[in-house]
Amino acid sequence: MARKIGSRYTAHQILGRGSAGTVWLGEGPDGPVAVKLLREDLASDEELVGRFVQERTALLGLEHPNVVSVRDLVVDGNDLALVMDLVRGTDLRTRLDRDRRLSPEAAVAIVADVAEGLAAAHAAGVVHRDVKPENVLLDMQGPLGPGGSHRALLTDFGVAKLIDTPKRTRATKIIGTPDYLAPEIVEGLPPRASVDIYALATVLYELLAGFTPFGGGHPGAVLRRHVTETVAPLPGIPDELWQLIVQCLAKAPASRLRASELAARLREQLPMLAGMPPLDVDEPDAEAAEEGTRGEPDEAAPSPASSAGVRRGSVPLVPGARPDSNRDTHTSMRVPAPDELAGGAHGTARVPRAAGAPRPGSARNRASTRRRRITLSVAGLVLAAAVGVGTWLATSGDDAGATPQETGTSAPAMP
Structure with missing residues (x-):
């Protein structure tokens, strides 16, 4: 059923629903x-x-391909x-x-497109604050780019900022999607342009690996990893590309590249990535992702999520919640206390590995290591016992029929 939106627009059909609202296919004076x-x-x-009215000029002036x-x-x-x-x-989420x-x-071509869009936004003083695959649209009607990619466009500028009012968030809430939140957001610092770079580097990691570097498990664990863990390396990509990802996932905002620099560096990588x-x-399994928050299991049984082949991307903030149809997740979350952020394991998060190999430090890896240690210990005991018995038999057999000269001893001289 059609409905009027103001005096100039008519909404005809719902395209998707999200936590912030509903997206409609509409008609205006200049077309769809x-x-x-x-x-x-x-x-x-x-x-x-x-705030909506205040943002009008900045948002309407943001024009970029x-x-x-x-x-x-x-x-x-x-x-x-x-x-x-x-x-x-x-x-992009649908593509993934x-x-x-x-x-x-x-x-890399898709992320370079988004980086160029962010560069224009940052130059205009606009920070997106919710960069994620759900907010990247692929233009299917345009020409194909490198690797068969479609032109990427970043959408939903301003929505996170509009919702993030002191009245709604106070001092204990943050706005965004857990998998893509920069550490400084988790720690309650104001968002700058660098938070978009961190989120975009997370998207690039996800496009390459099929999972985010710090995602999986409870949202609190995801937020903690952003602050305390280092990103795990991805095997099989050129070192230059990996160094770009590492730099843009730096915990210190000042260490990250600017959007324009990231776009240019990514474009330089394209020739060596062809083909x-x-x-x-x-992907690290769900059980391994939760190891920092519970005791070590006795057996390394596969988790239901991993055994069923369920893909884990962004985690829902409410247990049992179903994802939105258009995956718009501008949702408030509690900022973890300092002692919560200090908890858990420190080191490298959710280490990827070659297909079929156990993740170093995972329950399956530790169980395998324990079995190897037990096997080696038993084998060592058996070997030691065999050597001891063999030595005793050899010594006792020689001593039974040997003369003093043959045994290496001398009889005392008779006076």
Whole structure:
């Protein structure tokens, strides 16, 4: 059923629902548009509406080939809506769900597109704050790029900032998706442009590996890993590309590249990635991801999630919650206390490994190591016993029929 959005737009069909609102296929004076209609409780928040109006100029002025442009912001009664360009295609999460991981060439080309869009936004003073595959759209109608990639456009600029009001978040909440949150956000610091770089590097890691570097398990464990763990290396990618990822996942915001620098460096990597197949690495299992929060299991049985082949990307913040149809997860989360962040194992998080190999430090690896140690210990005892028995038999047999001269001893001289 069609509904009017302000005086200029008509929404015809729901394209998706999320925690922040509903996305409609709409029509405006200049043709088809996408209309993001925010929830009614957001629309009734006077403070948020005021921020919405303040952001209008910045958002409307953000124009770039790799950004889904905001055409209008509508405030009409209980309606609060962003009117955006309509992109004919799909989002990057849908592509990942289908292919699990991309070839390095395609992954780097897509991330370079997004980095260029971020560079334009940061130059205009706009921080996205929620970079993730769900917010990257792929233009299926344009020409193909390196590795068969489609042009990537970043969408949902301004939504996280609009929702992140002091009234809603106070001092104990943060806005974003756990897998992609920079450490400084987890620690309660204000978001700068560098948080987008961290999130985008996380997306690149996920495109290459099929899983995020710090994701998996309880949201609190995910947040802790961002602060306390170092990123685990990915086997099979050029060292230059890996160093870029490491630099952009640095805990210190000042150590990360700027968006324009990241885009240029990624473009330089494309020739050496041509024809390289997707990586063949196994995702760390859910049991291993939770080892820092519970005791070591007696047996290394596969977890239900891993045995069923269920892919784990972003984790839901509410147990049992079903993901949104358009995967829009601008959700408030509690900031962990310092003692929580200090807990758990320190070191390298969720180490990927070659397909079929156990993860170093995992329950399966430790069980295998214990079995090897027991086998070696038993073998050592058996060998030691065999050597001892053989020595005794040899010595006793020689002594039974030997003369004093033969045994190496001398009889005392008779006077």
